[in-house]
Amino acid sequence: MAQANPIGQRPVRRIGYARIAKLAIYRYHKGTERTRARAYLLQACQRNGLNNSRRIDAATATLDSYIDWAEQNDPVVADVMIRVELNLGSELLLGGEVSRVDVNRRGGYSAILLDPPPEGWREQLRMPLLQSALARRYRRDERDIAVGFQDPDGGRPIVATYSGRDLLNAAEEARTLAARVTAVWRRP
Numbered sequence: 001m002a003q004a005n006p007i008g009q010r011p012v013r014r015i016g017y018a019r020i021a022k023l024a025i026y027r028y029h030k031g032t033e034r035t036r037a038r039a040y041l042l043q044a045c046q047r048n049g050l051n052n053s054r055r056i057d058a059a060t061a062t063l064d065s066y067i068d069w070a071e072q073n074d075p076v077v078a079d080v081m082i083r084v085e086l087n088l089g090s091e092l093l094l095g096g097e098v099s100r101v102d103v104n105r106r107g108g109y110s111a112i113l114l115d116p117p118p119e120g121w122r123e124q125l126r127m128p129l130l131q132s133a134l135a136r137r138y139r140r141d142e143r144d145i146a147v148g149f150q151d152p153d154g155g156r157p158i159v160a161t162y163s164g165r166d167l168l169n170a171a172e173e174a175r176t177l178a179a180r181v182t183a184v185w186r187r188p
Contacts, residue, residue: 017052020044021059021152022099022114025066026080029100034067062153066114069154076103082111086133088178094129099150101134102157108144109134110159117149117158128162128170142167 024041028034041063045056082098099114111134121127127147135142148159162170 015044015048015050017045017050017055017059018062018152020048020050021062021066024059024063025099025114025152028063028067028070029077029080034064037063037067065154066152067154069156075100077101078103078109082134082137084130084133084137086129086174089175090178090182092178092181094126094133094174096126096130098130098134101138104146106144108146109138109140110146110148110157112148112150112157112159114150114152116151116155121149122160125170125173127160128167129174131162132167132171 020041023044024037027040028037032040038060041060042056045051045059050056077100079101080099082101084096084098086094088094098111100112102110102112104110111130118124131145131147132142134140134147135145138145142164143161146159146161148157150157
């Protein structure tokens with residue numbers, strides 16, 4: 001059974017091994033050296049009561065693989081752990097987190113989600129919406145933004161850039177869905 005929280009207090013959120021590995025990656029990109037990023041990972045696991053040595057070793061291996069990739073490929077990282085909000089209308093906001101934004105060779109930006117790419121990710125509604133939201137956030141033309149995934153174990157990033165028509169269709173679909181959700185939410 002869920003435990004009720006006193007009024008005014010936030011619910012306690014559990015953090016997992018994968019999230020801690022991502023946070024250590026963010027620290028690495030903010031100028032922390034490998035050994036300090038590893039120490040952060042281990043301390044965060046301990047602080048959060050995560051003590052499964054096999055899973056800690058796997059999270060550490062993910063961090064090390066990622067750092068190996070970063071040192072070999074030297075991405076130009078503009079930002080990490082970016083909070084994104086997109087107003088869908090009908091009193092709804094779509095929010096999330098982008099792991100990393102890189103400056104790409106064309107002078108545009110690549111927004112990377114540090115997760116294994118899910119099947120069919122290019123067709124997911126969130127991807128063109130994310131492209132639009134980041135274009136607004138960074139005040140860039142939507143065509144200058146690519147969005148995609150990178151497996152945090154150091155796999156190569158894969159990205160896509162959506163056309164103007166795709167972006168308009170995604171925005172229209174999102175507004176329609178937001179209106180439906182709001183209508184259901186307001187029902188007595």
